[in-house]
Amino acid sequence: MLKIAIQRSGRLYEDSIKLLKECGIELNNGNKQLKTSAYNFPLEVYFLRDDDIPQYVYDGVADVGIVGENVLLEKGKDIELIYRLGFGRCRLSIAVPKNLKYNSIADLEGLKIATTYSSLLQTFLNEKKVTAEIHEISGSVEIAPGIGLADAICDLVSSGSTLFTNGLKEVEVVLRSEAVLAINKQLPAEKKDILEKLMLRINAVKTAKNNKYILLNAPNNKLKEIASILPGMKSPTVVPLAEEGWSSVQSVVNENIFWEVIEKLKALGAEGILVVPIEKMIM
Ligand code: PRT
Numbered sequence: 001m002l003k004i005a006i007q008r009s010g011r012l013y014e015d016s017i018k019l020l021k022e023c024g025i026e027l028n029n030g031n032k033q034l035k036t037s038a039y040n041f042p043l044e045v046y047f048l049r050d051d052d053i054p055q056y057v058y059d060g061v062a063d064v065g066i067v068g069e070n071v072l073l074e075k076g077k078d079i080e081l082i083y084r085l086g087f088g089r090c091r092l093s094i095a096v097p098k099n100l101k102y103n104s105i106a107d108l109e110g111l112k113i114a115t116t117y118s119s120l121l122q123t124f125l126n127e128k129k130v131t132a133e134i135h136e137i138s139g140s141v142e143i144a145p146g147i148g149l150a151d152a153i154c155d156l157v158s159s160g161s162t163l164f165t166n167g168l169k170e171v172e173v174v175l176r177s178e179a180v181l182a183i184n185k186q187l188p189a190e191k192k193d194i195l196e197k198l199m200l201r202i203n204a205v206k207t208a209k210n211n212k213y214i215l216l217n218a219p220n221n222k223l224k225e226i227a228s229i230l231p232g233m234k235s236p237t238v239v240p241l242a243e244e245g246w247s248s249v250q251s252v253v254n255e256n257i258f259w260e261v262i263e264k265l266k267a268l269g270a271e272g273i274l275v276v277p278i279e280k281m282i283m
């Protein structure tokens with residue numbers, strides 16, 4: 001049995017559950033208990049506060065955890081980041097009141113900065129050779145300057161609207177973060193086997209999301225060129241159409257180069273291009 005810790009409620013909860021579901025893992029009843037198990041995969045799921053997850057994984061109470069990289073790095077536990085999950089994206093940033101003149105990081109010298117991420121902030125300031133007073137608080141960091149508790153803050157930002165409504169402006173990015181999978185470094189072989197199976201599924205889900213299945217009709221005299229820009233998993237499938245001189249071409253295209261490929265295909269005379277989402281992709 002592999003034990004995975006996920007956030008009990010909050011910003012990472014839904015995407016974590018969704019990921020397990022997309023991996024074909026069905027959880028037994030409700031979600032508001034401390035733990036539950038999967039009935040079709042040897043997995044036990046623990047629902048915890050995100051801040052506690054690195055410690056629990058380090059102690060071996062859980063074998064693996066889904067947690068923000070920001071929390072993982074702040075806690076500094078000796079556990080291993082094995083996969084970036086692509087959700088829960090945010091940045092840890094320093095912000096100052098919007099009418100404070102700010103030219104460079106040297107302007108932070110001597111200021112009082114409120115944060116819940118004192119360790120990451122301290123490391124960042126040390127690297128930048130800036131001395132500031134770090135004031136650790138546990139929540140509502142963004143109101144600190146407004147109530148005279150600090151001159152600046154260091155907090156997570158995604159859309160920036162919280163900073164805006166509190167009259168603050170983002171001036172330095174300390175860290176870019178997303179949800180990650182982190183594991184205990186001493187997993188026994190039996191758990192490693194289950195983890196490997198889980199990773200195969202996660203990879204299949206994530207790879208599928210990053211790729212699209214594409215079908216198109218191509219004139220036979222352009223097939224070679226079209227095939228060369230559609231490498232697919234091995235090479236594209238080419239099937240003759242009933243209409244003389246034309247073929248149907250099928251392949252897989254990565255999201256990152258998708259539009260570029262479509263433009264080239266059109267220029268080469270491809271017609272009737274269909275793009276279909278892929279559910280799972282095993283390389
Ligand atoms: O109860 P528990 O301790 O588990 O939850 P929590 O309240 O500590 O964490 P939660 O659910 O707020 O965040 C969990 C994780 O989500 C964080 O550790 C990050 O990895 C990630 N994440 C992504 C964020 C944000 N985006 C985010 N915007 N975490 C927090 N915020 C907050 C931020 O602190 C600020 O208050 O949202 C506000 C800013 O948002 P914008 O959109 O206005 O910029």
Ligand code: ZN
Nearest residue numbers: 049050051052
């Ligand atoms: Zn938390």
